[in-house]
Amino acid sequence: MKILAIDASTIAASAAIMDEDKLHGEIFTDYKLKHSEKLLVMVDSLLKNLRMDIGEIDAFAVCNGPGSFTGLRIALATAKGFAIAQKKPIVTVSTLDCLAHSVYCYDQFICPILDAQRHQVYSALYKREKENLIKILEEGAYDIDAWAQELKKTAGSSKILFLGDATLRYFEHFSQALPEEARLAMASIRMPRACYAASIALEKIKTGEVQDAFTAMPNYIRLPQAEENIKTKD
Amino acid sequence: MKPVRILGIETSCDETSVAIVENGRKILSEKISSQIEIHKKYGGVVPEIASRNHLHLLPFVTQAVLEDKKMSMDDIDAVAVTYGPGLVGALLVGLSYAKALAYAANKPLIGVHHIKGHIAANYLRFAELKPPFLSLVVSGGHTSILFVKEYCDIVALGKTIDDAAGEAYDKVARTLGYAYPGGPMIDKYAREGKKNAIDFPRIMLSEASLDFSFSGLKSAVLNYINSMKMKNEEICPSDVSASFQEALIDVLCAKVDLAAQKTGQKTIALSGGVASNSRLRERMAEMAQKKGYTLYIPEARYCTDNAAMIAAHAYYEYLEGNCSDIYLNAVASLPL
Numbered sequence: 001m002k003i004l005a006i007d008a009s010t011i012a013a014s015a016a017i018m019d020e021d022k023l024h025g026e027i028f029t030d031y032k033l034k035h036s037e038k039l040l041v042m043v044d045s046l047l048k049n050l051r052m053d054i055g056e057i058d059a060f061a062v063c064n065g066p067g068s069f070t071g072l073r074i075a076l077a078t079a080k081g082f083a084i085a086q087k088k089p090i091v092t093v094s095t096l097d098c099l100a101h102s103v104y105c106y107d108q109f110i111c112p113i114l115d116a117q118r119h120q121v122y123s124a125l126y127k128r129e130k131e132n133l134i135k136i137l138e139e140g141a142y143d144i145d146a147w148a149q150e151l152k153k154t155a156g157s158s159k160i161l162f163l164g165d166a167t168l169r170y171f172e173h174f175s176q177a178l179p180e181e182a183r184l185a186m187a188s189i190r191m192p193r194a195c196y197a198a199s200i201a202l203e204k205i206k207t208g209e210v211q212d213a214f215t216a217m218p219n220y221i222r223l224p225q226a227e228e229n230i231k232t233k234d
Numbered sequence: 235m236k237p238v239r240i241l242g243i244e245t246s247c248d249e250t251s252v253a254i255v256e257n258g259r260k261i262l263s264e265k266i267s268s269q270i271e272i273h274k275k276y277g278g279v280v281p282e283i284a285s286r287n288h289l290h291l292l293p294f295v296t297q298a299v300l301e302d303k304k305m306s307m308d309d310i311d312a313v314a315v316t317y318g319p320g321l322v323g324a325l326l327v328g329l330s331y332a333k334a335l336a337y338a339a340n341k342p343l344i345g346v347h348h349i350k351g352h353i354a355a356n357y358l359r360f361a362e363l364k365p366p367f368l369s370l371v372v373s374g375g376h377t378s379i380l381f382v383k384e385y386c387d388i389v390a391l392g393k394t395i396d397d398a399a400g401e402a403y404d405k406v407a408r409t410l411g412y413a414y415p416g417g418p419m420i421d422k423y424a425r426e427g428k429k430n431a432i433d434f435p436r437i438m439l440s441e442a443s444l445d446f447s448f449s450g451l452k453s454a455v456l457n458y459i460n461s462m463k464m465k466n467e468e469i470c471p472s473d474v475s476a477s478f479q480e481a482l483i484d485v486l487c488a489k490v491d492l493a494a495q496k497t498g499q500k501t502i503a504l505s506g507g508v509a510s511n512s513r514l515r516e517r518m519a520e521m522a523q524k525k526g527y528t529l530y531i532p533e534a535r536y537c538t539d540n541a542a543m544i545a546a547h548a549y550y551e552y553l554e555g556n557c558s559d560i561y562l563n564a565v566a567s568l569p570l
Binding site: 040078081082106213226 | 275276280282283285286289290292293294296297307323326327328329330331332333334335336337338339557561562563564
């Protein structure tokens with residue numbers, strides 16, 4: 001089962017091809033690039049490097065957020081275009097799951113944080129139990145002060161490993177609020193990587209958590225601003 | 235010769251549209267999913283909401299268009315997509331989707347300028363229309379006079395330096411309390427009003443200029459409404475509509491006439507949302523008859539945004555071998 005996974009949830013973008021046996025290849029860039037211009041170029045270059053045709057891909061995996069609304073749409077629209085042309089399924093993977101999944105053989109807490117602007121992060125809290133990644137606190141958009149409090153309450157004396165694009169802006173904040181607990185993940189896994197999305201997708205396919213071009217959608221978490229404004233008025 | 239079938243995709247504003255067009259002229263299948271109802275309660279198009287809906291709708295609209303003719307991507311020769319100008323978030327959805335679709339179906343990709351698409355809407359309805367001709371594209375986002383020398387050689391002779399005509403319509407309509415979209419409402423109420431009730435300015439800029447300016451007219455109408463309110467005098471919305479509309483159309487007609495004289499072109503093709511306005515059609519037809527111009531205006535559904543027009547223009551780019559590469563990006567203010 002060959003999976004082509006793509007991610008454009010943050011300023012970084014990546015594409016990876018993987019099956020049950022191995023990671024065939026991955027392209028990752030963390031550069032202020034235009035995802036709409038480059039994501040397909042990355043996929044094309046990956047396929048060419050592997051002497052593969054897109055027809056050999058059995059399913060398309062895509063990080064569906066939370067993250068940059070525009071980035072998520074570019075990735076989802078790309079996956080949908082592939083899926084329609086190739087008549088293949090899509091597997092959506094939470095960007096937070098994708099980040100947490102990169103941490104292995106670590107028995108403390110894992111906390112991916114993505115910049116949600118407005119003094120907030122998109123986040124969730126995870127822990128590995130044996131091989132399984134368990135979600136301890138649910139995904140949401142959290143005020144960074146309130147989230148630090150919540151983490152402190154939950155973590156007890158355990159360490160919390162932070163990763164995600166918001167570590168750049170907010171790791172200082174969390175390490176001040178949680179001086180004993182907060183740890184920063186190494187740079188190579190700090191941003192979402194498509195290979196981990198592919199790896200999660202392979203698991204999801206086994207349990208039948210598969211979608212298609214019609215049903216796969218971003219998990220924005222937030223409503224559009226205009227809709228929120230109307231709700232507040234009511 | 236085997237017919238060329240192009241699948242067009244348009245998501246530059248609030249219409250999600252996909253169409254299959256044969257040889258740039260014949261619509262085999264098309265769907266336009268309008269989001270007007272969704273945006274109505276906000277009084278205008280909300281870009282984020284439009285983008286979310288495009289992403290949801292595109293696969294459904296594509297499948298419906300293909301199934302309608304029992305076709306698959308194998309029957310398609312190229313994929314065309316609007317890459318600007320327009321709302322950047324909305325454009326990006328259609329562009330990313332079209333790029334991936336073309337790539338995975340192994341078909342050429344053709345990026346199409348939205349205004350060139352509007353011009354090509356006329357090819358779908360009028361088989362005899364061929365360049366050279368003059369084109370007025372007038373909508374909520376654009377007001378341009380273009381000289382179509384050849385299918386792919388199009389020169390802008392003039393364009394708005396501030397508001398588009400349709401934008402002025404929408405703002406006046408909103409001030410008059412008409413529901414979104416306001417243009418058709420003004421068209422409707424203007425029929426009951428007096429065209430010369432209020433003397434609004436006809437802004438021509440310099441005598442020889444083919445550019446437009448509608449912000450002055452818009453402000454004059456808004457000032458009139460405000461000053462009447464201040465004086466506690468009642469305004470007659472249909473008179474305001476008729477007088478505003480006549481002033482705006484006077485300018486459009488005068489500039490098209492001037493362009494015809496300057497270029498010596500006698501064939502004129504209109505398109506864009508405002509080209510469905512009944513008074514504009516009437517006035518252009520009168521002018522054409524008086525001056526001996528041949529006038530083309532497609533019916534309303536081809537005036538507004540649609541993917542068939544994108545596929546129609548793309549055919550001529552295809553014939554010239556003008557295909558886009560996989561670096562194609564959306565450009566909100568794409569020059570002609």
